[in-house]
Amino acid sequence: MEIYGLGIVAFCMFVGSFIGRGIGNLLGISGNVGGVGFAMLILILLTNHFKKKEKPFSERTSKGILLLSSLYIPIVVAMSAKQNVVAAFEGGAVAFLAGGVATIGALLLVPLISKLTVKENNE
Amino acid sequence: MTDIINTLFTSYDLVAALGIVALIMVVSYGFAKMIGQKRMGSAIAIIAGLVLAYIAGRYTGGENGLADVSLFAGIGLLGGGMLRDYAIISTAYGVDINNIKKAGLPGIVSLLIGVLFSFIVGAAMAALLGYTDPADITTIGGGAVTFVVGPVAGSALGASSEVIALSIAAGVVKSVLTMIITPFVAPIIKLDNPTSAMVYGGLIGTTSGVAGGLAATNAELVPYGAMTATFFTGLGSLLVPSIGYIIVNAIF
Structure with missing residues (x-):
């Protein structure tokens, strides 16, 4: 069922x-x-x-x-x-930079770490 | 007449929310089809949701987007933590256990690096923009981890409520930005297999951002990203007010 x-x-x-x-x-x-x-x-x-x-x-x-x-x-x-999208837009420069750079940086790390582990698996 | 409609929407709030979401999705998928980008349907629906949340937030002054409009209060229940987690868990049905095993180590590595990276970036931005108190810097760094970690760290370290609000805003920026840009950067960062989805979940970590971002990219990857992301906030709540604060305190 x-x-x-x-x-x-x-x-x-x-x-x-x-x-x-x-x-x-x-x-x-x-x-x-x-x-x-x-x-x-x-x-x-x-x-x-x-x-x-x-x-x-x-x-x-x-x-x-x-x-x-x-x-x-x-x-x-x-x-x-x-x-709370309004808060995201109104948080000011600190909120935008801290949240934004952390996000973009972390996204760019994805292929690096995926690659690292593929190598480890092959060894 | 309007009274009857009001009563209907408020007494059948969850059903109303299902109807509204169905409407948002019909329009979004129709639009996606019209511009010849059928795969973008869920991404457009999520962005439409965010736009409605922005308009509603401006109109009501509340914190819960569309859910603060009394006619749409059911959105709060449908989009709340309970049903979100219930549905996320169900996506694990049919997942191949070998894929999880293969990505176990990368998953753990990405979690540790993800929390540390977001924290360091957030703290560095706070320091660059003139914050000097270690508790404030740690709290804003915590907000860049997720919007739960910021307040957890802030109240543990005794940061002001203004700084705690900023840390929440930083976390919300991260979550909203993740939902919007993930489908666009997915091809660049090779987010197209279970391992990279688990790494992505561990690096970004905001449950709502990862859930929305992967749903908009490729729904099959959702369970893998969600699985690692769910450990992220807990790990951040643990590391940021302790080790994170000690490091920041040593520098400033």
Whole structure:
């Protein structure tokens, strides 16, 4: 059933966020350290596990998960429509330079670090 | 008449938001098709969302863009952290575990370099523009990491609320800029495979920026970028007020 798919993702979200918040507590920072990442890993491990056992999720269950992931872009559009864009424009030179240069610089580092690791893999 | 419409929009707020987003996307994808750039549909929709957020922010004076207009309050729920994270997690379905393993090391390297790089750049800009107090410089540097790290560092170090607001603005600039320019620079930085998407997520780190940027570039890469980006803010909140502050304090 489709709802099983929604439930599986909900389960991963709660277990992952529990781990993320637990790590946050241990490190003494309020918040969720990588909760979404852990949840994604759990979902990947779960699906791979059931596939190996030759018992993959039924078509309707996976439809539930796919429904959610197909809502992802609309949700991102809604998210962009609720950003504080005015503050970004009015933050002044410091905000613009600090945020802007950090972004552009980090983008330019992407090919460098991807390359580095390709080399390491070949060795 | 207007009363009835108002009541409808406010009592069915989430449904209204779904309808509005559908409308934004129909127009954006139609426009993309018209100019012969079908792949740019989601990028245009995201930019349209940002433009609407700007107009609404000017009009209401609020911080939540379109969600501050009472008719569109459901945008706040639909575009909020809960549904965003729920949907991001679901994108991991069908991801090949070998791709994750292959990019594990690059992912970790990019996270460490990403946090340090953004922090150093942000702090350097603050120093260049005349800030001398180490707590202020650290806070603005934290804002260049993400708009969560700035306030976390600022309140830990006792920076003024004006500087904390600036650090949030720096983080928002980063997030908005990432959403806008990623699809355009993607071919230049070879953002076209799972490994580079994980490196990108680890280097940029702002969850909303990475989510929007990858969605506008190639939706298949979203789970890889999102996976590393989700560790970024936590790592920044940990490193910036501690090691970051110690370094800045030693220099100034």
